[in-house]
Amino acid sequence: MKRPTIADIARRAGVSKGAVSYALNGQPGVSEATRRRIVAIAEEIGFNPNSAARALSGASSRAVGLTLCRPARILSIEPFFMGLISGFEQELAARSFALTLQVVATPQTETEVYRRWWGERRVDGVFVTDLRENDVRIPVLNELQLPAVVIGGPGDTGKVPQLWSDDAGAITEAVRYLMALGHRRIARVGGLPDLLHTQTRTRAFTEVCAALGLSEAVTVPSDYTGEEGGRATRRLLINAERPTAIIYDNDVMAVAGLSVAQEMGLSVPGDLSIVAWDDSPLCSLVHPPLTALTRDIAAYGAHAARQLLAAIAGEPVQDVEEGTAHLTPRGSTAPPRDS
């Protein structure tokens, strides 16, 4: 079955290709009557403009790209990215932009993918997640002048706009809440230490604990996997002076921590309080349900998509700090039993 082109429409309407193009794109140069006739024919024969032809002659390919740099094993149960993608789609679908996805192994590979996408003119812009210190991707984006939005800063991104959430504020709220419950030994299982937002969180955690007089606030680095999160928890809990509360940098590690505690015969929240960061449905799924730092990931993604589309349209885009995640208390936090 042959795909209809503007030439087909032009023939049926008895006008030229150019007129059809003007009519369908709402450009001046055709009368209202002709425009309506052309639009009607286009609808009737189910016309969709060939995106290749459009991208070739004009400007945009109406597609944006996202690279995911995590091993498959982690990706599959990491709720963050799918939440983000859902958010992107809300905005992208509305303006009929496509989302192109690529799973990669290293940030280095990501730069190669950006170069290829740019060279192939496959995407008009990209989402950049997991910002690192001296991130290798930033100079490439600036060099290519590829429109982009960084999700998760703040950092030194040159002219690339970024979007982040107030991690320091969120962790402060969590620590103060745990202190108010009576906790004095609070630990944290962090995400990948290379990531800039992990560093922000670690710094803020250390600072707020120091400010509040908690001397033993320790962050154990981890990698967002359940296994590592579980191991980190075990290491924390075998200490004589074990923490009475642990804050986790993602929900997967928090769930793993919960099951390690249970496996070690500790009751949650009696012996150990748990706070998860990012409140995916997973947190309400386990028993007890996890107290979590809640933010609307889909809204975050939608916001990023709006930023990216604006950048693609050539509008000035500013760095934005999204609202602070708020604490959603659930069954996994309580006053420590022996305090």
Next chain:
Amino acid sequence: MKRPTIADIARRAGVSKGAVSYALNGQPGVSEATRRRIVAIAEEIGFNPNSAARALSGASSRAVGLTLCRPARILSIEPFFMGLISGFEQELAARSFALTLQVVATPQTETEVYRRWWGERRVDGVFVTDLRENDVRIPVLNELQLPAVVIGGPGDTGKVPQLWSDDAGAITEAVRYLMALGHRRIARVGGLPDLLHTQTRTRAFTEVCAALGLSEAVTVPSDYTGEEGGRATRRLLINAERPTAIIYDNDVMAVAGLSVAQEMGLSVPGDLSIVAWDDSPLCSLVHPPLTALTRDIAAYGAHAARQLLAAIAGEPVQDVEEGTAHLTPRGSTAPPRDS
């Protein structure tokens, strides 16, 4: 910064555009020496063929599409799709095909997306998941002659090839295992009842239970969410003659079931054994870790991608039944306490 084109290469190599095209595509018509010179120049200036131009003049856009038809809330913690996507990528990246993603609300919308993608020539083929009875997408795919692979049959898909796993075999193994442990009251919390593979599982479960003399085998339909899975579990467990083992159609519901059991004061596996279908890392994360029906989702996805790429290349593609999921016993199954 201007993107290099074959015209740039041609100028530098002192040959025509056509020669460059032949050289870079491995076509005959240029000498080895010239080919090497051209390839070297292309590498040096970082040439990538404009995908729009290529798609326009030639055949393929070197992209395939995937539509995801689940609410955002479910998508974010449903490990299946991300696992599948990782599998797709293994094959696609190797042949530098891009994956275009779209989240949609209904199967009806999916058909519209297929039509648009096809009309826009945006993708060369699509992955179709969640096959339903009399699926509205199938006639559209056949009408458009859009290459596709259905993941999760078997069903009546006309000329569209499909790939499925032996659900009946898997569930038989699970039921026999539970019987061998001494269970006589086995229930199942099923996935979305519209989906063809859910129906296959339900039929097989009913049949195998009947064949083995389990009269009370009941399937409670659900929707893959934790909430519904938890509710279904609660409904099963408040019966006087409550089941001693439950098989869940996905891991999220199984985890929810586990926490409902714990919340009701039942011990797992003492009072209730739990088997999850699809063994994501989530199953090993909780306490006790869940016995699961394991299959390699990424390999499944990779296989599907190979099938789709073959279909796109015009090669004949046959329906394939992937291997049976095998049972991975973990801590959530044991002989029933009071039998």
Next chain:
DNA sequence: CTGCAACACTTAACCGATCAAGTCATCCGT
């Protein structure tokens, strides 16, 4: 020495849009 095939290219049409420039008819003010 001729004829012809094989090779190594070049030329130019083509894919399906966009858009600047050109054409033609109509209207309007003076």
Next chain:
DNA sequence: ACGGATGACTTGATCGGTTAAGTGTTGCAG
């Protein structure tokens, strides 16, 4: 009645590749 502006189109170049058809050179058999 005429010049000029305006509207409603058409024409044709263009984007960057692919590819069929054409061209010129070389080698070799007869």
